[in-house]
Amino acid sequence: AKCKPFTNHPFLPYLLHLLRLINFFSSPQLELPFSPLTLFHTTAKAKSIFLFTSALRMMKNNPSYCVLHFFCCFSCCLLLPALVLSHHIYGNxxxxxxxxxxxxxxxxxxxxxxxxxxxxxxxxxxxxxxxxxxxxxxxxxxxxxxxxxxxxxxxxxxxxxxxxxxxxxxxxxxxxxxxxxxxxxxxxxxxxxxxxxxxxxxxxxxxxxxxxxxxxxxxxxxxxxxxxxxxxxxxxxxxxxxxxxxxxxxSGSSTPCSGGQRSSVSVAFFNVFFIYCVSILLFTLL
CATH class of the missing domain: 3.40.33.10 (CAP)
Structure with missing residues (x-):
């Protein structure tokens, strides 16, 4: 079966919540947050996790949505906040x-x-x-x-x-x-x-x-x-x-915030990779 257009996927709203979830976990515990908007309440984080797992369950029950298509888009969704994060942290x-x-x-x-x-x-x-x-x-x-x-x-x-x-x-x-x-x-x-x-x-x-x-x-x-x-x-x-x-x-320094700790980009990509692996595991188990 053909993959349905991505814009018509019913799990598209779930990806938006997923972005919020990724932003939170990708934010390294350094001096500055990814953004004040990413400091979610516990209920919001729980909702994002629930919606994400629901999307995976729906995909498993509907193979026509193309697992490969989803994970390609999913990978992009993971990389985007990490890149934005690196830009934000590296200011002064x-x-x-x-x-x-x-x-x-x-x-x-x-x-x-x-x-x-x-x-x-x-x-x-x-x-x-x-x-x-x-x-x-x-x-x-x-x-x-x-x-x-x-x-x-x-x-x-x-x-x-x-x-x-x-x-x-x-x-x-x-x-x-x-x-x-x-x-x-x-x-x-x-x-x-x-x-x-x-x-x-x-x-x-x-x-x-x-x-x-x-x-x-x-x-x-x-x-x-x-x-x-x-x-x-x-x-x-x-x-x-x-x-x-x-x-x-x-001020007056060319060293970015938290430059002495692990690179914020490395931390972000590590967390992104971890969540990516968890998502595959969840998809297998659900």
Whole structure:
């Protein structure tokens, strides 16, 4: 029997639910989620699993729908979210926030701030230390000692101590759910008079942003400001080549978020392959 056109297949709606399911399982447990839309409730995930198994059962009872045709389409459905995932993870939202900060300042006729990788790395170290200390009101319940900047954060980043400048201000915020850079800027970082005052401070010359979190949250953002001379303060040894970035991301870095962990693309394709094998097993057993 001829294969029915794919658009006429009654299990096409099931594939849409399958995409949601694949997106969830393909999202590696790194710092950033595939998308806020993929953080489904348990009931939604259960529904997707039920619909998927129902589609397989229907196919087994109707061989005319062509198993090969289905699995070819199914393979494409598996690969698409993985490719989209790799594109999403490989951005740097910390650098995006720096761009937003500078746009906000220049719109108000304030000087542009230099994006300092040294400050950005230390901002990441700051939120790494505070990770997990986010209250129910989305407030960071953590304040590292001032000495940690020179004794912990700077050495961990490889900041050359003779170039350690003055930190003129910092903003820290957290949120249970991941927010895109523009929302993180307005809803987490710049949300009161104190943070607005820091943003508009004319003494700032440099800025660095760090971001860390788990794919289910909470997420932490930190902005550090300095009045140091551009490219001569907070200088990284070997231009940061020796930094072993394990979690999160920081502005001014060419390393993508979670670059120190397993490649997000590899994780995604591994999970895709696993679900593909499970689907074949289910088709055989149903």
């Amino acid at each position: 939202p910390a650098s995006d926030i720096v761009d937003i900060i500078n746009k906000n300042r220049t719109d108000q006729k304030l000087p542009h701030l230099n994006d300092s990788p040294g400050l950005g790395c230390m901002a990441l170290q700051y939120v790494e230390l505070c990770k997990g200390n986010c209250t129910d009101n989305n407030a960071v319940n953590c304040k590292p000692p001032e000495d940690d900047f020179t004794e912990v954060f700077a050495p961990n980043c490889g900041v050359e101590l003779p170039t350690f400048g003055t930190i003129t201000g910092h903003i820290v915020g957290c949120q249970r759910d991941y927010l895109e850079p523009s929302l993180a800027f307005s809803q987490v970082l710049i949300k009161d008079k104190k943070s607005v005052s820091l943003l508009k401070n004319r003494s700032h010359t440099e800025v660095g942003v760090g971001l860390v979190g788990l794919h289910k949250g909470p997420f932490f953002w930190c902005v550090l400001f300095s009045n140091g001379q551009t490219n001569s303060t907070f200088v990284l040894e070997n231009r940061g080549a020796g930094i072993q970035q394990k979690n999160g991301c920081y």
